[in-house]
Structures are given as structure tokens and as C-alpha cells.
Amino acid sequence: MRAPISRLLGLGTAAVVAGAITFASGPAVGVTTTDPATAAPAPTAGTSAAAPAAEAPTEQLSIAEMDRTGNHTMGAGIAAHAGESHVTTASPDALSAGVSAQALSSSAAAASAGGPPPGRVQGFDISAWQPSVNFRQAYGNGARFVYVKATEGTSYVSSTYKQQYATAKQRNLYRGGYVYAQPSQASGAATANYFFAHGGQWSKDGKTLPPLLDIEYGSAAQGTCYGKSWSSMRSWIKDFNRTVVAKTGRYPAIYTTTDWWKRCTNNSNQFSKNPLFVAIYPVKDFTTPGTLGRSWSKWTFWQWASSGTLPGDQDVYRNDITYLKRFASRTS
Numbered sequence: 001m002r003a004p005i006s007r008l009l010g011l012g013t014a015a016v017v018a019g020a021i022t023f024a025s026g027p028a029v030g031v032t033t034t035d036p037a038t039a040a041p042a043p044t045a046g047t048s049a050a051a052p053a054a055e056a057p058t059e060q061l062s063i064a065e066m067d068r069t070g071n072h073t074m075g076a077g078i079a080a081h082a083g084e085s086h087v088t089t090a091s092p093d094a095l096s097a098g099v100s101a102q103a104l105s106s107s108a109a110a111a112s113a114g115g116p117p118p119g120r121v122q123g124f125d126i127s128a129w130q131p132s133v134n135f136r137q138a139y140g141n142g143a144r145f146v147y148v149k150a151t152e153g154t155s156y157v158s159s160t161y162k163q164q165y166a167t168a169k170q171r172n173l174y175r176g177g178y179v180y181a182q183p184s185q186a187s188g189a190a191t192a193n194y195f196f197a198h199g200g201q202w203s204k205d206g207k208t209l210p211p212l213l214d215i216e217y218g219s220a221a222q223g224t225c226y227g228k229s230w231s232s233m234r235s236w237i238k239d240f241n242r243t244v245v246a247k248t249g250r251y252p253a254i255y256t257t258t259d260w261w262k263r264c265t266n267n268s269n270q271f272s273k274n275p276l277f278v279a280i281y282p283v284k285d286f287t288t289p290g291t292l293g294r295s296w297s298k299w300t301f302w303q304w305a306s307s308g309t310l311p312g313d314q315d316v317y318r319n320d321i322t323y324l325k326r327f328a329s330r331t332s
Helices: 064-067 076-081 092-096 100-112 135-140 161-170 189-197 230-248 257-264 321-329
Strands: 008-011 014-017 121-126 142-153 174-180 212-214 253-256 275-279 301-305 315-319
Touching: 064 076, 064 121, 135 142, 142 161, 142 189, 142 275, 142 315, 142 321, 161 174, 174 189, 174 321, 230 257, 253 257, 253 301, 315 321
Parallel strands: 121 142, 142 174, 174 212, 212 253, 253 275, 275 301
Antiparallel strands: 008 014, 121 315, 301 315
């Protein structure tokens, strides 16, 4: 469980602010079980996790805390880019337009009430900030896939990744691991190698999704594009790509927003082989996430809400379960 916050997600030049989501406080000494039948391991050196049980009250997690621990949840950079210390304030664009945070929150809640997008396979994404995931219940609520955070840059390893990943498999979910990019910390190749060296996995079992690169806004100290030019950012992503393809034969999926893609790659069209995991919400039209970066004519995954009936962020795959099975079974 996580305490209510809201997020900014860029859609081209439009500011889109998400509704209430929740974060667990952390890190702490231990973690709770990730499933009624399975206990998660205690954190080891260089890792962080959260302690409260799923039913216990939780404190709001600040961006500063995620910066301090080097453990950012998917979308944290998007929130920080909105100028939110706890991901609670309205975006600068929305405020300059005279839209109050309360109005944005109400609008987001109304939009979220219209989902999930129809005709799609439901899923979710989690990290060590969600140590108490009930995968059995998530499956019962309609989830059929999950992305689990494994690493961040070359300095953080999730203490809950292996357990969450294994339990997801036990509960018959398609699953994949994701790495939160820190392009100013290490090269794309080093980031990918760190992912594989610390539990990041892919196998030809027909149930494993391609590794996911979570690349979003850098911190204020790093800069939106981590101090990189358009060409150097494109080169960084290509470096990550080459390493993942060499190890798995598959191109990694890319999680990002259209706005970040425009700002930091000059809206590159060079990554069409990478499945797109687009972050756009809330929206009134639940049939489409809207404008995509130039590399893609279609999206593969869509993070459409920040909270709902499933743990963590609410995601969908673009088609039905038959196509998801085919997607997971691909070897290139």
C-alpha cells in the first residue's frame, strides 16, 4: 500500500496530472511477505525495502527519500519533474493555467473511474516499495502480467525482486524485470550488465516479458536529460539495446513519456524495434493514450493509472491474452 500522491505525465506539450496513488515508507530493516504463501528475504547490503504490512498505515514517501536511497519507483522522475517534493502538487503548466491542485485531483479521480481501458489485458508494476503484494488476489482481480523492478543504474539492487518475480511466476502471471535508468551514472551497456548480474532475467519459457528500460526525467541536480545531448542520449539507449539483445535476442521495452522522448532524444525515430511502454494518465478517452514518440506507430503497454484494483501502477497490454502469449513467446 502507498499513501495518496499525484503525478505529472507529459503528453506532447500538454500537462497531464495523475490521480491518487500510494507509496510505502522505507527503507527499513525487513520486509513483509509478498504473497500469503511466500515470505520475502530480508534486505541485503546495497538494497532497500519497506517494512509495513499491507494492512498497516503507511507514510507518504518523498522524492528526497527515493533520491537518498537510490531507489526510485516507476514514474518518480516524472513526478519530480512536475516540481513535487512528495508528488502532490499540480504541475507548473497546470498552475500557470489557473487550475488548482484540488481540481486536478478531482479530474484525475473522475478519469480513473472510467478505466481500465476496454479490451486490454490488465497488469501492474511494482518495486521494493510494495513489499506486500498479494499475487493470488491480483490474478483474481484480473491481472495477467507484472513488471518488477530489479535494479537502478549500477548502484541499487531490489531486495524483493527475486521473490516477487518468482511468486509472480507461481501465480501464473506473465512477468518481466525492469531497470530504472541513471544515464549520468554509467553507460547503457554497464547498466544492462548490472541488471543481468544482479538477478535480471529473461528466458524462452513463453511467460517472460522482455527486460524493460525505465527512462524518465532526471533529478534537479542531474537535469531533465541527465546532462546529455540528444545524440548522446540516443547513443546511451542504443548501448543498452545492444547489450540486452546480445544476451537475450530480444529488444528491451522502453518505459517513458512522449514529452521526455521529445525533450531528450529530439523525438527520435530510431527505436521502432523496442516495444513502447507509454506512461499517460489520467485521460478521458480510455481507448488510446494519445500521441506517441516518433519511434512508434503503436504502443505495447500503457500505464494508464497510478492506483486501482491491482497493486502498484495500473497497466494494460494493447491486445488480448492470445496476443500477449505470442508477444511473450517471441525470441527476437
